[in-house]
Each structure stands twice: as structure tokens, then as C-alpha cells.
Amino acid sequence: MKKQFKYKSKSVRRSLVTFLLVALVLSIFAVAPLITRTSAQRKQLNSTINTVRTDIPKPTYPVSKKVDQVDDYFGTKVPDPYRWLEDENSPETKAWVQQENAVTFAYLDKIPYREKLKERLTQLYNYPRISAPFHRGDTYFFTKNDGLQNQSVYYIQKGMNGTPEVFLDPNKFSADGTSTLSAFSPSKDGHYLAYGTSEGGSDWVTLHVMEVATRKMLADEIKWIKASGVEWQGDGFYYSRYPAPEKGRELTTKNEFQAVYFHKVGTAQTDDQLVYDDKENPQRFQNVGTTEDERFAILTVSERGKGKRGNAVFYKDLSKGEKTFSPIVGTIGDDSFGIIDNVGDKFLMRTDKDAPNGRVVLVDPKNPDQQNWKDVLPERTEPLQSVGTAGGKLFASWRKDVATRAYVFSLDGQLENEIKLPGIGTAGGFGGLSDDKVVFYSFTSFNVPPTIYKYDIAAKRSTVFRTVDIPGFKPDNYETKQVFYTSKDGTRVPMFLVYKKGLKLDGNNPTVLYGYGGFNIVTAPSFNSLRLALLEQGVVYASANMRGGGEYGEKWHEAGTKLKKQNVFDDFIAAAEYLIQNKYTSPSRLAIQGGSNGGLLVGAVSNQRPELFRAVVEQAGVMDMLRFHKFTIGWNWIADYGSSEANEAEFKALYAYSPIHNIKPGTKYPATLITTADHDDRVVPAHNFKYAAALQAGQGGDYPILIRIDTNSAHGASNTTKSIEQTRDIYAFLFENLGVEYK
Secondary structure, eight states: OOOOOOOOSOGGGGOHHHHHHHHTOOOOOOOOOOOOOOHHHHHHHHHHHTSSOOSSOOOOOOOOOOOOOEEEETTEEEEOTTGGGGOTTSHHHHHHHHHHHHHHHHHHHTOTTHHHHHHHHHHHHOSOEEOOOEEETTEEEEEEEOSSOSSOEEEEEESTTSOOEEEEOGGGSSTTSOOEEEEEEEOTTSSEEEEEEEGGGOSOEEEEEEETTTOOEEEEEEEEEOSOOOEEETTEEEEEEOOOOOTTOTTTSOOOOOEEEEEETTSOGGGOEEEEOOTTOTTOEEEEEEOTTSOEEEEEEEOGGGTOOOEEEEEEEGGGTOOSOEEEEOSOSSOOEEEEEEETTEEEEEEOTTOTTOEEEEEOTTSOSGGGOEEEEOOOSSOEEEEEEETTEEEEEEEETTEEEEEEEETTOOEEEEEOOSSSSEEEEOOOOTTOSEEEEEEEETTEEEEEEEEETTTTEEEEEEOOOOTTOOGGGEEEEEEEEEOTTSOEEEEEEEEETTOOOSSOOOEEEEOOOOTTOOOOOOOOGGGHHHHTTTOEEEEEOOBTBSTTOHHHHHTTSGGGTHHHHHHHHHHHHHHHHTTSOOGGGEEEEEETHHHHHHHHHHHHOGGGOSEEEEESOOOOTTTGGGSTTGGGGHHHHOOTTTOHHHHHHHHHHOGGGGOOTTBOOOEEEEEEETTOOSSOTHHHHHHHHHHHHHBOSSSOEEEEEESSOOSSOSSHHHHHHHHHHHHHHHHHHHTOOOO
16 A cells, blocks of 8 residues: 555545545455355375475474463354454563564575665666656645665755755655655645654654745654545645544554644644544544645545445635535445546536446536536546546546546536557556646556656647666566456456466466456556565566456445345456466466455465465555454444444354354365555554464464565565565565565
């Protein structure tokens, strides 16, 4: 999950709905029967999986004590013997972490090419990465990383062709480079900047304010911000915060009672004005944004903790001095609404109400009932990817079989032209201000590094603005193709494959199958230079687009939620079956990988079909599906997963696939590497502590079960150094267990 939020042009677009899709991306799926095989087929698979073995002996694991903890869910007694590992501050847990890390790194240290692999990853990552620019007046901002800097640096320049100079360097936030820049929001007149910092990659944000022209830091400091935008109005901004958590429990305490405040530059946080709160509904998200002209304040409220996937939206006209918010859509259900921009007195609004693939409507806030909405961009057969305004135009993109198609419309929805993209891949950006003459967008694919394009609105023409050059990378050496396979219930599912040209379909290729499958998130084609270290060693990389994601709109998403979560696991298992049946690989050379919600995926699938895989990489997964809602912001995931406490049917579904609760002692499980970090306050480390203890105790085979616990890091690696080191250990583990002879 990505951690850096960049608030650039249309402030309202960074509403809570968009934020949650990125920031709270997190977990998981449901029940049902397994794909069947004959006993002869299973015997053959079990024989095949034992053909590749490591020379490193099976580790001796620390003793993980068991406690007599039993919970009652609707009359079902559920043991939780590793409950003690939920207390991350206890001496026992800290000792267990040290012992587990000692075992893991002793194993990894014995892999002879591990440091050579780190050198190669460092080479592959060491190239300049520059973002698309955005501006306030004639002041342009962009980020650049010279290659191996722990954090990207913000630069500033006058005009589009001015001389860049360093503006804000997050590498100076902490000595070890693990404090990150988590918000960057210039005021609309460009006079001030509000930026956020996070320690060790935590989701907690502290805001600071500086004068842009002088670089003078002001005394303003705003704390305990999470799941929030930073939205300017005049000489102040709106933000959302939580009450200060209990000291020592900052990274695990359940986050409730979010409230919206307005901070005026130059004042103390204690003087901030309370704008909106809701004492009756502690598990609601509420954020306020402003339109580009600062005429309207837009309040977005959602309540995913009660299983509702949609939101309500309200407004007030600041030009008239209105003090209270009036409803545009006043009821929270499963439909989503987001204000794109105002056109005079009316609002352009994106919604999936009666349009699961998304549409854009024009709404008169004085007559907001649905019968008065006017379609501007009607629903299509493809899902709407993004939409925004710039230069007096509507820029909208749709996904056609996961790949982006982009178009330009007039503000009343008349098609003007398609923006031709260079191939099958992912394009994003297209944002800007109402008087812009050009907009910028990026394009990437599995074998195409991110390229920034400049689009001239009047000329309707794109030109390359910035490219990257990765030393030694030759895209023609690799092939990317999209295939479609059939899942257990007959559903057609897409998957991307990337590999070196000349691949032999002999069933003997080491393969890594990646998946996510949740929260309406799209696993889109994108470039990762570190992945080249897999491909150049002959590894096939497969990325499956299961249900639960947003690849085909809300219906595709809904088909992988709550009681239907097993569909996601079936889709992933079918992807593995496809790779085997079509001779890309075999069970003895197939690994699966997933993080966060994808960590749940690979944990559940490994339990259901252990003979199908040789190795598993489970990163920061949600592994205890009965208790995820009890920590930090986990209650937000009930909308996708359901609740073990509020609904008996959902409890049964969760219990049927929860990775921790479905480990069968004595089973020969694949080699498994689990990763987590001490500052992960999104998916707290306890999920993976308990999973590692249970899987180590249940392993009936010889393959290692290891957990790698990072420090000063969080849901994702907190800096470049840690990212490379974690990738080194994951790839070394995969090579060792897939029988790859590292060259």
C-alpha cells in the first residue's frame, strides 16, 4: 500500500472515498469447497513438490507458548492460544520477536548469493525517478529521486522551463531516513505549504506549515491525523484527526471518533475550530474538501465499520457565509459519491448509484434528488477509472480488460477526442487547474518504465515530457501478454504474464504468481525495476486480476466480498492451475506472493491447497479474520470482509477461511516467508506473529516457515534501503526454494 499522498490540483478529488481506496487498502476473503482432484492427481502433485529441495537444514523454531484462551462466537468455541502475541509491548513478545528474527536471518545468511543479489537490486534501482509537475501560479513543484535516496525530494522552479532547486528534502527528517513525507498541499495562492511527516512509515501524520517563497518554517504543528486530506481555504485548511491515543498504544489502539477541524495558519492546534464531528457514530470517516474556486466546502462521510461500502456527501456555500452543511446525498449505503468540481452553482459528481461501472452526473444542490440529476458521462460497459477537470475540459479514463483508455470531453459531456496511449498499460494523472493550457499524465506497463507525457489541450496532442533510462534494461528482451482463464464457477478472469523471450513451455519454469483481490483495488500493469532481478533469472511473473478488485467495476468487486470471498481464492487457485496446465510451471516450481489483503489471499490459499505451491511470500497480511476489527482502523474493513461479532453467517464464512484458524497440524505446507514491521499500524504485526507461531507449530513437512520482522518500518518499507533489503531477502528465499541457480 502506498504511503505518500500528494495533494496537487483539484482538492476535492482527494476526498475520503479516493483516500480510502489507497490508504486503507488491506485484506481478505471467504469460504466454500475446494477445487477437487482425484487421489492419483494429488499423489502426483505431492511427489512433484518434493523434487526441489534446499540445502539449508530445517530451522529450529523458538517455543511459542500456548494460553488457554477460548472465545464464543454464536455458540462456536474458538481457541486463540497465541493471544499473548497481540501485546507488542510485553517482554515476552519482544523476546519472541528477537528469537524469530535470529532464526530467519540465520537461514537467510546461509544463502551464498544473497549479497550479490542485493548488489544487483541496488544497480537496478539506481536510476533517476521524476514525477509529473504541478503548479500554483508560475511556481512548479515535482519530486525527484536521484536513484538510491531513501526518500524522494521535492523541487521547485519558476515556470515550466525554469531552473529546479531543492525545496523540501524528507531525507533530513530523520538520521536513518525512515521518516516519510505523507502529505504535501500548497495553498491555492501558492503562499503556504502544509506538509505531513510520519515516523517509521506509520499512518499517523503530523502536519507542519512553511512559507513557500522564503522557506520559513512556522510554529504550526498539528498531530494525530489519519485518513485525512489537507484542504485549503484562504489562510487555513481543513483536516481530520482522532483523539490522542493512549501513550504506549499509539500503533494498536482502535481509532474512533474522527472529527474535522479548521486550522488557521500561525495559530496553535488547541485553537483550531471544530467543523464537524459525530459522537453517535464513532466509526465514521469524515473529511472536508474545497472546490478550486474555494466557494464550496464539501463534506464526505462514510461508515464502513457497519459494513456499508458507500458514503454520504454534503456541501455549504462559503461565499454566502453558510455555517451548516446541506445534503446532496444524505444517507450512507453501498453507493459511492464524489464531487469532481463545481460548474457555477452546480456540481459534477461521480457515482456508482444505479451504475456499478460508474458515471458522472450534474447535480443542482438546491434540487439534489436523483430524479433531477443529469447524465454527463453515462455508464459504459467498462468501469470508469478516473475523471477530473482541467483547462475547462473533462478528462476521463476507463479500463478495458484492466488497461487504460483515456478521453477528453467538454464539461457538458461531449466527446472531443481520445488520448492515444502507447500500448496496453496504465495511465494516470490528467489533473490540472481550470485555466491550464496543458496537463501531464504518466504511462507505464510491466516492461515500460513510467514515462511522463505533456498533453496540449488546444492542439489535442501528447508529447513525451520525461523518460527514464535504466542501465542495462532492454525491454525487447522481455515479453508481456494478457491471458484469460476460467475459474471454478465458470467466471472468465484476466492475468498478465511477463517473462524473458524464448520461454520454453516445458513445465519447468520457476514462477511467481501475485495477487490482491479486494477493496475494489485494481492490480494494474505497472513497472517495477526490482522485478527485473526475477525476470533475468528466468522467473515467470504472473499477476492475476481476481474478483474482489475493481477490474470490472463494482459488480466484480462485490462478487469477492463477505459471503462471496471464496470466489477470490477460487480465482487464484484457478490461475495456478492454468499456469501448470499450460506448461508454464509445475507445483514444485510455483510460488505465490501477496501483501496486506493479498497476504490474506496467499495464506488462505496455502491452507486450502498446500500441495499446489512450493513457496509462499506473505507480506503484512490480515491473518486473524475474527479479530481484525479490534485494532487501529481495522473496523473499516468490515465492509469487504463482514463481521465475526455482528453477523452469524459472516462469522461462519470468516472462520472457514481465516488463515490462522485453518492450519491443519501435520500438513506439509509450502516453504513460507512472512514479513511484517514494528510500525505497521494499518495491519498490526500481531496478525503475522500469531500466524507464524501457528504455522510453525502445524508444519508437518521439512520446508521452512520464517517470519522477518523489520524495525522502523511499517505497512510498506519506510525507505529505499529497507525496500532493497526486504526485496533481497524475499527473492533469495524464492530462488532457494524454487531451485533457481542464481547467475
